[in-house]
Amino acid sequence: MEKRNDTPNGAQIEDTAFSSPSNRNGAHLSDDFIMHPTNDVCFAGLMENPSVRKGFCSAILRIKPEEIEETELLPTHLHREYGDDKLGILDVYVRLRNGIQINTEMQVKKFEFWNERTLFYLSKMFAEQLKKGESYEKLKKCIQVSILDFILFPDDKRCCRTVHLRDDETGKLYNDKLELQILELKKLPKEMQAGEDIVKWMRFFNGKSRKEFEEMAQTDEYMGEAYEALKRLSADDRKRLEYEAREKALRDYNCQINCAERRGEKRGEKRGEKRGEKRGIKLAVEVIRLHEQGMSNEDIALRCDVVVEKVREILAM
Numbered sequence: 001m002e003k004r005n006d007t008p009n010g011a012q013i014e015d016t017a018f019s020s021p022s023n024r025n026g027a028h029l030s031d032d033f034i035m036h037p038t039n040d041v042c043f044a045g046l047m048e049n050p051s052v053r054k055g056f057c058s059a060i061l062r063i064k065p066e067e068i069e070e071t072e073l074l075p076t077h078l079h080r081e082y083g084d085d086k087l088g089i090l091d092v093y094v095r096l097r098n099g100i101q102i103n104t105e106m107q108v109k110k111f112e113f114w115n116e117r118t119l120f121y122l123s124k125m126f127a128e129q130l131k132k133g134e135s136y137e138k139l140k141k142c143i144q145v146s147i148l149d150f151i152l153f154p155d156d157k158r159c160c161r162t163v164h165l166r167d168d169e170t171g172k173l174y175n176d177k178l179e180l181q182i183l184e185l186k187k188l189p190k191e192m193q194a195g196e197d198i199v200k201w202m203r204f205f206n207g208k209s210r211k212e213f214e215e216m217a218q219t220d221e222y223m224g225e226a227y228e229a230l231k232r233l234s235a236d237d238r239k240r241l242e243y244e245a246r247e248k249a250l251r252d253y254n255c256q257i258n259c260a261e262r263r264g265e266k267r268g269e270k271r272g273e274k275r276g277e278k279r280g281i282k283l284a285v286e287v288i289r290l291h292e293q294g295m296s297n298e299d300i301a302l303r304c305d306v307v308v309e310k311v312r313e314i315l316a317m
Contacts, residue, residue, distance in 0.1 A: 032210060033234055033240075034209070034210050034213065034230065034231070034234050035230060035233055035234045035239075035240075035243055036207070036208060037106075037204065037205040037206075037207065037230070038106060038108050038147075038149055038185070038205060038206070039108075039243055039246055039247065040106065040246050041233075041239060041242045041243040041246050042230070042233055042243060043092070043106045043205070044092060045229070045233040045239060046226060046229050046230065046233070047073060047092040047094075047104070048073060049225065049226075049229045050071065051221075051222060051225040051226075052222065052225055052226045052229055053071045053073065053094060054068050054071055054222065055197075055201070055220075055221075055222025055223070055225070055226065056104075056201055056222075057071055057094060057096065057102060058197070058222075059196070059197035059198040059200070059201050060102060060104075060143060060145060060181060060198065061100070061143075062196070062197075062198075065222060068096060068097070069096075069097040069098075070096070070097040071094050071095070071096055071097075072094065072095045072096075072097075073092070073093070073094055074093040074094065074095055075093070091103055091104070091105055092104040092105075092106075098140070099140035099141075100140055100141045100142075100143070101125060101129075101140060101141070101142045101143070102142075102143045102145060103121065103122075103125055103142070103143070103144050103145065104145040104147065105118075105144075105145070105146050105147065106147045106149075106205075107146060107147065107148050107149065107150075108149040108150075108250065109149075109150070109250075110150045114146070114148075114152060115152075118144050118146055118180055119180075121144060122142060122144040122178060122179075122180060123178075125142045125144070126139065126142045126177070126178060129142075139177060140177070141176065141177045141178075141179065142177065142178060142179070143179045143180075143181060144179070144180050144181070145181045145183065146180070146181070146182050146183065147183045147185065147202070147205060148182065148183065148184050148185065148186075149185050149186065149206075150184075150186060151184055151186050151187065152182060152184060153182075153184070157187055158184075158187065159183065159184050159185070159187035159188050159189075159199065159202065160181065160182070160183045160184070160196070160198055160199060160202065161181070161182050162179060162180070162181050163179070163180040163181075163182070164176060164178070164179055164180075165178055181198075183198070183202050185202060185205065185206045188202055188203055188206055200216070200219060200223065203216060204216045204223060204226060213227045213230060214227065283304060283306065283310075283314070284314050284317075286304055287300055287304060287311055287314045287315065288314070288315070290303060290304075291315060297311045297312060297315075
């Protein structure tokens with residue numbers, strides 16, 4: 001750690017830009033520390049590993065990993081730094097040897113108009129394949145994958161779904177070159193079950209402890225490579241600093257949203273109280289007016305749409 005005397009009074013300042021993460025007492029964090037793949041830094045780091053990409057893409061395509069010759073990680077057209085910009089959303093853009101393109105987004109916070117957003121970027125990815133004057137036959141399949149840490153479809157328990165363009169009446173596929181895949185981590189079954197490989201990857205991305213990752217690593221070589229990559233990322237001081245910066249940004253964001261919601265609730269309560277007072281005054285005036293006209297308490301309650309007890313309470317006051 002480098003120390004500088006840059007302050008006017010000569011006080012020493014520690015330069016921690018590239019130091020290992022530590023707590024306030026200066027002690028290094030526990031060796032049991034493991035990153036969570038839903039974090040942007042961790043997810044991006046995993047996808048930089050060719051074996052991990054290959055295993056994940058084969059699960060997306062529902063084919064054997066051996067059928068994928070090569071994957072190429074492309075610089076995303078939505079590049080950003082690891083600050084609070086575009087909070088919680090990460091693009092991992094992959095092109096396969098056969099030209100198929102897969103754009104994967106990890107989203108940890110509920111996002112309004114998510115469906116419209118995914119359609120927009122899937123269409124953009126598809127259209128950007130062609131240069132001016134090129135034939136439509138050059139267009140390759142594009143897949144938009146949304147890994148969501150919230151529930152988008154509350155009416156069923158399906159944790160993963162694939163969406164295509166189909167005929168409304170016959171259900172016949174119109175074209176398979178535009179595809180959406182939505183993976184809802186919150187719907188994963190609690191127990192490990194045999195099934196599609198994509199569910200296995202979802203469970204890995206949703207992992208929270210070394211024990212969970214170790215169990216997943218035993219299932220196949222690609223899961224094993226993913227766990228090894230995760231351990232390397234977790235032990236990398238620079239990546240760990242970036243990871244913790246993102247975690248802090250998410251915590252700050254959650255705090256700001258919760259505070260804003262509480263302020264909104266308090267304002268709503270005050271406005272409600274004022275409106276309630278006005279309605280109460282109007283009701284009291286109307287009850288007294290009808291009473292002076294000789295109307296019975298039961299008829300007044302019926303006319304004002306309140307219970308008889310309320311009429312009696314107002315008249316007693």
